[in-house]
Amino acid sequence: MTLSKAASEFIVHWGEMGSRWGVNRTVAQVHALLYLSAGPLTAEEIAETLAVARSNVSTSLHELQNWQLVRATHLLGDRRDFFSTSHDVWQLFFTVLEQRVEREIEPTIAALGRLAVEARAEKRTDVTARIASMHAFLQEMHGWYQQMSKLPPSTLRSLVSLGSSITKWLPIRRKAKGEK
Amino acid sequence: MTLSKAASEFIVHWGEMGSRWGVNRTVAQVHALLYLSAGPLTAEEIAETLAVARSNVSTSLHELQNWQLVRATHLLGDRRDFFSTSHDVWQLFFTVLEQRVEREIEPTIAALGRLAVEARAEKRTDVTARIASMHAFLQEMHGWYQQMSKLPPSTLRSLVSLGSSITKWLPIRRKAKGEK
DNA sequence: CTGTAAGTTCAGTATAAACAGAAAGTACAG
DNA sequence: CTGTACTTTCTGTTTATACTGAACTTACAG
Numbered sequence: 152m153t154l155s156k157a158a159s160e161f162i163v164h165w166g167e168m169g170s171r172w173g174v175n176r177t178v179a180q181v182h183a184l185l186y187l188s189a190g191p192l193t194a195e196e197i198a199e200t201l202a203v204a205r206s207n208v209s210t211s212l213h214e215l216q217n218w219q220l221v222r223a224t225h226l227l228g229d230r231r232d233f234f235s236t237s238h239d240v241w242q243l244f245f246t247v248l249e250q251r252v253e254r255e256i257e258p259t260i261a262a263l264g265r266l267a268v269e270a271r272a273e274k275r276t277d278v279t280a281r282i283a284s285m286h287a288f289l290q291e292m293h294g295w296y297q298q299m300s301k302l303p304p305s306t307l308r309s310l311v312s313l314g315s316s317i318t319k320w321l322p323i324r325r326k327a328k329g330e331k
Numbered sequence: 332m333t334l335s336k337a338a339s340e341f342i343v344h345w346g347e348m349g350s351r352w353g354v355n356r357t358v359a360q361v362h363a364l365l366y367l368s369a370g371p372l373t374a375e376e377i378a379e380t381l382a383v384a385r386s387n388v389s390t391s392l393h394e395l396q397n398w399q400l401v402r403a404t405h406l407l408g409d410r411r412d413f414f415s416t417s418h419d420v421w422q423l424f425f426t427v428l429e430q431r432v433e434r435e436i437e438p439t440i441a442a443l444g445r446l447a448v449e450a451r452a453e454k455r456t457d458v459t460a461r462i463a464s465m466h467a468f469l470q471e472m473h474g475w476y477q478q479m480s481k482l483p484p485s486t487l488r489s490l491v492s493l494g495s496s497i498t499k500w501l502p503i504r505r506k507a508k509g510e511k
Numbered sequence: 512c513t514g515t516a517a518g519t520t521c522a523g524t525a526t527a528a529a530c531a532g533a534a535a536g537t538a539c540a541g
Numbered sequence: 542c543t544g545t546a547c548t549t550t551c552t553g554t555t556t557a558t559a560c561t562g563a564a565c566t567t568a569c570a571g
Contacts, residue, residue: 157450298495315478
């Protein structure tokens with residue numbers, strides 16, 4: 152399979168973006184290719200198109216499957232695995248978000264909770280306060296994320312398209328005297 | 332300066348988190364140290380505390396200053412630079428967000444805009460649609476981000492603590508017949 | 512069984528990034 | 542000026558990770 156110029160540039164750019172966000176370049180490129188592809192592809196096709204080793208594609212596809220971003224499908228009378236990803240960008244976004252929250256944010260919150268207790272035991276008041284602030288912040292954001300993730304996608308999209316005009320609907324909140 | 336166990340673990344964890352999100356480990360550790368520190372520190376102190384080369388600290392501090400996360404201050408009669416960062420987690424979060432949006436998201440949106448035009452010219456209808464969807468998604472999120480970033484911090488924090496209950500305040504929205 | 516096509520795992524190599532240490536630069540005190 | 546304290550820049554080395562190619566495994570057709 153040969154790529155159009157635009158497709159190829161898209162894939163290259165996606166690979167670079169991946170690198171900047173801690174995602175393996177090949178993994179990101181494989182995902183980008185599947186995203187652009189009209190139908191499922193075999194590992195062989197992916198390796199040829201991206202000009203990387205078959206083994207590298209195998210590993211990357213496993214990684215993407217672990218991230219729940221790619222799934223394998225089969226054709227009657229064909230032993231090969233066919234791989235595909237969602238074309239729904241919102242869904243992709245939430246999958247990645249969900250995975251990163253689960254793998255990185257939640258363990259970090261747990262760790263900070265422990266560290267705050269530890270710091271307090273060490274009587275380092277300032278350090279304790281700093282760790283606790285970070286912990287509280289992550290917990291608050293996480294709580295918000297969890298509530299948002301439970302809303303139906305259509306509501307979520309409405310909230311995003313409303314933007315800051317959402318504040319118009321809220322009960323009026325004014326700063327009390329002396330409140331900073 | 333010697334670190335308490337909790338402080339040291341916090342810094343190590345922060346360094347690891349940095350790595351996973353495409354931030355240099357030392358850069359993340361220096362920032363974590365400054366975050367925990369009650370007052371400004373010299374590069375020398377930072378290098379000793381983290382046990383890394385002075386030159387590495389110098390580079391990392393420059394990087395952090397480019398990211399607007401750290402600033403240098405001075406003491407009368409002291410030629411050394413003293414470095415510090417905000418202790419306000421929300422502010423730190425928004426600074427990082429702002430920088431990453433500026434450096435990565437905005438250029439990506441621009442690139443996708445160009446690629447969508449290019450794909451259309453190549454008459455690759457499916458690829459065009461896929462690139463355009465990604466472009467539209469990023470634009471929508473970016474628009475939302477921009478509006479949110481203009482709200483006063485207190486309003487923003489209220490929105491986060493409201494969570495999904497915000498939907499209660501919205502004009503009732505029901506799915507029209509046949510709407511999916 | 513045997514051969515072939517597909518998929519996976521593994522060991523070694525290559526690459527890019529991080530890092531240290533040395534060298535150079537800068538600012539100022541005396 | 543000269544020496545010292547501090548900072549930056551540069552070069553070579555180290556390290557971590559990505560990646561390849563080969564060996565190995567599995568499944569199945571003939």
